[in-house]
Amino acid sequence: MSSRRSRSSRQTGASMISEDQINDLVLQLHRLLPELGNNNRRSGKVSASKVLQETCTYIRNLNKEVDDLSERLSQLLESTDSAQAALIRSLLM
């Protein structure tokens, strides 16, 4: 984890950001994305703007999923009683 910090060294004058750094980061981001439509285009070139676009979409989707799940969890929590909740807690440890 310290290697990550030293690689993208935080410089005060922000004009010193190299493009290589940005490209590295974008590539890293691209690896994380779900590769739904990327299998065809994996020719070693990825468009930066496309990666960013998909990243935004993906984050929005994840947020929405978390919201839905938390909604569902809140309803489920209301209906379970405390004994079951304690049981689940013991299961998850």
Add this chain to the structure above:
Amino acid sequence: MASLISDTEPPSHPHPSSTDLLRRKKRLSASSSASVTTGDDGDSHHARWRSEKQQRNYSAKLIQALQQVRLGSSSSSSAAATPSPKRGKAVREAADRALAVSARGRTLWSRAILANRIKLKFRKQKQPRPAAAIPAVITTTGSISSSGGGGRRSWKKRRVTVVKLNKKSIPTVNRKVRVLGRLVPGCRKESVPVILEEATDYIQALEMQVRAMKSLAELLSGSNSAPTRPI
């Protein structure tokens, strides 16, 4: 750290379905940790959010946070007017807080989430930080209506390799990075590499959050449908 909080009450109810669910959850986290080893370049922070240890850690915190939400809401007013939207948001906030705590304060977004919660508690306005000096200053005029509109405009251009960003695409990339910065909490006015780095971590953390909450929901709904046994 092995966050196996020693439980005072041993699971004295060896219900068959519950052990199945437990096995399924273990398989879920095991598969997720196995999947990262295949595509891992040795980036330690990629594996950080996918290790089983981290998942157990987060699940424990989540459970505790949710317990508090339940206790808080039930003690305050059981006959609340519209409990479900409030409870849903409370659950989301508790989950986010647990996630931010699991990040151990190493990332901007986790600190921003925790700071936001505390500030909201005390009803303070968040002070806007002075924007860092950025070379290619992106004048955010009214052209940034929505990222969808901006995206279509740039897709018509020829696809640019990441290896060389030519002059034409720098404003586009910067614009998108700004949008991304608004999505990740606490990165609204950071520089480009910071936003990208925070985004990678944030995505992984969100994925873990989704996995944990999904398995928790499955557990809860499974135990709900199971016949209640005598306690």
